Amino acid sequence: EVQLVESGGGLVQPGGSLRLSCAASGFTFSSYSMNWVRQAPGKGLEWVSYISSSSSTIYYADSVKGRFTISRDNAKNSLYLQMNSLRDEDTAVYYCARGGWLQLEAIFDYWGQGTLVTVSS
Amino acid sequence: EIVLTQSPATLSLSPGERATLSCRASQSVSSYLAWYQQKPGQAPRLLIYDASNRATGIPARFSGSGSGTDFTLTISSLEPEDFAVYYCQQRSNWPPGTFGQGTRLEIK
Numbered sequence: 731e732v733q734l735v736e737s738g739g740g741l742v743q744p745g746g747s748l749r750l751s752c753a754a755s756g757f758t759f760s761s762y763s764m765n766w767v768r769q770a771p772g773k774g775l776e777w778v779s780y781i782s783s784s785s786s787t788i789y790y791a792d793s794v795k796g797r798f799t800i801s802r803d804n805a806k807n808s809l810y811l812q813m814n815s816l817r818d819e820d821t822a823v824y825y826c827a828r829g830g831w832l833q834l835e836a837i838f839d840y841w842g843q844g845t846l847v848t849v850s851s
Numbered sequence: 852e853i854v855l856t857q858s859p860a861t862l863s864l865s866p867g868e869r870a871t872l873s874c875r876a877s878q879s880v881s882s883y884l885a886w887y888q889q890k891p892g893q894a895p896r897l898l899i900y901d902a903s904n905r906a907t908g909i910p911a912r913f914s915g916s917g918s919g920t921d922f923t924l925t926i927s928s929l930e931p932e933d934f935a936v937y938y939c940q941q942r943s944n945w946p947p948g949t950f951g952q953g954t955r956l957e958i959k
Contacts, residue, residue: 765948767895774938774950774951774952774953775887775889775895775938775940775950775953776950777946777947777948777949777950780946789946789947791946791947792947825894825895830900834900834901834942836883836942836945836946836948837885837897837900837940837942838885838887838895838897838940838948839897839900839906839907840897841894841895841896842894843893843894844894
């Protein structure tokens with residue numbers, strides 16, 4: 731069974747930093763691309779970042795470019811999101827989501843339960 | 852950036868009825884459109900990919916159609932567990948993988 735478990739969320743002041751983690755199990759983590767997708771309270775879904783299976787390709791949404799860094803450790807079956815210079819508008823539930831197989835990697839076929847990040851003074 | 856517009860914003864139906872949800876793209880996305888279901892307090896779940904392909908484990912009452920700019924998600928006969936928010940998402944212009952704003956399907 732595919733499982734994705736996020737951690738690391740919490741309350742942080744504007745301008746602060748936070749590192750999210752996603753522990754994966756039930757599939758060959760090193761064979762799949764991974765993503766972070768967020769959802770502000772009461773709002774819709776926003777894709778945040780993508781990392782290929784080998785970490786050779788990385789993409790970011792314009793809203794987080796230059797502030798967030800995605801990474802992964804295939805030996806530890808883990809995905810990370812380093813978030814710096816946090817803003818009020820970064821407040822959201824952050825989901826890690828697996829990319830689909832091969833040409834379907836821009837489809838998010840499994841999702842974690844999410845971790846809440848609150849940016850507030 | 853491709854914008855996806857979903858309609859209606861809210862759909863009120865009764866169990867057993869047929870639901871038809873729409874997603875319109877600001878430019879052609881070919882068949883590269885997916886649908887997700889999200890229940891309160893839960894993560895989204897992939898239902899349909901590439902317009903008409905059901906994801907693993909998705910019941911046959913869910914079907915998708917369309918191409919180009921106009922897409923439809925149909926639930927043939929609503930079950931109580933189908934009342935949720937539904938999002939469409941395009942992968943034609945990737946990144947970003949833009950989502951629609953969602954349609955809330957509520958019990959009438």
